[in-house]
Amino acid sequence: MKAVVLVGGEGTRLRPLTETIPKPLIPLVDRPFLEHVLDHLAAHGVGEALLSSPYLEEVFASFLQARHDGPRVTWITEPTPLGTAGAVANAAREIGEPFLVLNGDILTDLDLTGLVALHREAGAIATIALALVEDARPYGLVTVSEAGRVLEFREKPQQAIPGLVNAGTYVLEPEAVRDVPPEGAVSIEREVFPALIDSGASVHGYVSQDYWKDLGTPESYLRATFDALEGRVKGLSYAAPYVDSTARVSLRCHLGRWVVVGPAARIGDDAEVEDSVLLAGAVIGEGARVRDSIVGPSATIGRGAVLSGAVLAEGAVIPSGTSADGARVAAGKVLGA
Numbered sequence: 035m036k037a038v039v040l041v042g043g044e045g046t047r048l049r050p051l052t053e054t055i056p057k058p059l060i061p062l063v064d065r066p067f068l069e070h071v072l073d074h075l076a077a078h079g080v081g082e083a084l085l086s087s088p089y090l091e092e093v094f095a096s097f098l099q100a101r102h103d104g105p106r107v108t109w110i111t112e113p114t115p116l117g118t119a120g121a122v123a124n125a126a127r128e129i130g131e132p133f134l135v136l137n138g139d140i141l142t143d144l145d146l147t148g149l150v151a152l153h154r155e156a157g158a159i160a161t162i163a164l165a166l167v168e169d170a171r172p173y174g175l176v177t178v179s180e181a182g183r184v185l186e187f188r189e190k191p192q193q194a195i196p197g198l199v200n201a202g203t204y205v206l207e208p209e210a211v212r213d214v215p216p217e218g219a220v221s222i223e224r225e226v227f228p229a230l231i232d233s234g235a236s237v238h239g240y241v242s243q244d245y246w247k248d249l250g251t252p253e254s255y256l257r258a259t260f261d262a263l264e265g266r267v268k269g270l271s272y273a274a275p276y277v278d279s280t281a282r283v284s285l286r287c288h289l290g291r292w293v294v295v296g297p298a299a300r301i302g303d304d305a306e307v308e309d310s311v312l313l314a315g316a317v318i319g320e321g322a323r324v325r326d327s328i329v330g331p332s333a334t335i336g337r338g339a340v341l342s343g344a345v346l347a348e349g350a351v352i353p354s355g356t357s358a359d360g361a362r363v364a365a366g367k368v369l370g371a
């Protein structure tokens with residue numbers, strides 16, 4: 035079977051980190067997130083993945099050149115954003131048989147083989163993986179009949195209520211996206227699925243207890259990282275904290291359990307890091323304190339600075355002695371300059 039992996043969004047909620055790194059290429063613990071997605075596909079026997087992105091295409095090109103494991107990747111050019119449905123329809127024209135679709139920003143150990151088997155058994159035009167969440171406010175609820183047929187995609191609820199949500203993984207027959215126009219942005223979740231349901235087409239839900247988390251916001255990216263460190267994702271096993279072998283970490287610093295220290299990152303004496311991810315080459319100065327933050331590649335936190343809830347893009351700088359809560363610093367910029 036083939037799979038379309040959706041990787042072309044701008045990742046606005048993870049800015050400014052996504053100004054230079056597309057969301058699917060941000061590392062999750064030890065490797066770019068897209069590696070985890072492709073490995074998951076390979077584990078379920080997928081032989082070819084089709085990808086496209088109108089955003090930072092050149093960054094994907096170097097990632098793909100460096101990757102040699104399966105599945106084989108076919109890159110499709112997408113000069114202007116086609117939205118989730120447009121990108122899928124574009125790829126479907128090349129496929130011509132039922133195929134998987136995965137959002138490229140979801141950490142899951144979903145049983146893709148089971149999903150495909152249910153799709154075939156149900157004879158559905160589309161089968162949508164559904165996850166049970168405690169708070170459906172960020173997603174919108176999906177209602178399903180006793181027999182597993184999807185009845186409705188509802189608006190995001192106002193209150194924090196539990197329910198089934200679209201888990202961003204599907205099996206589609208090519209005709210599910212046949213009517214998507216070749217140009218202009220169309221959303222699969224907001225336009226195509228509701229239209230298919232209204233037309234009476236057979237759209238099925240696949241409810242599972244498998245691990246599922248989207249990486250769309252700084253908080254959910256950190257949560258997914260800590261879940262991986264905690265061993266909650268099948269197939270992933272790490273020491274916690276996770277410190278890359280090329281990182282240089284002072285023996286006199288304090289590292290909490292939920293911390294990732296990327297390749298060539300440096301942490302000085304008496305620094306404290308808790309519940310954070312330090313990407314490759316990040317520098318934490320002596321006595322600095324960092325909590326609940328994502329520190330981008332080669333970003334620098336000066337001596338004695340205190341940082342919490344921050345997202346720092348590549349090469350961003352926090353001057354020595356600064357205190358910053360919730361800071362967002364763009365690539366190569368200095369906080370406060």
Ligand code: GTP
Nearest residue numbers: 040041042043044045046047115116117121138139
């Ligand atoms: P936000 O801007 O923070 O909402 O993130 P996003 O741009 O990634 O959007 P969203 O999370 O809704 O996208 C879901 C998935 O679809 C992600 O894996 C995106 O990379 C992908 N995606 C979104 N829009 C497009 C598009 O126009 N083309 C392609 N190829 N993929 C897209």
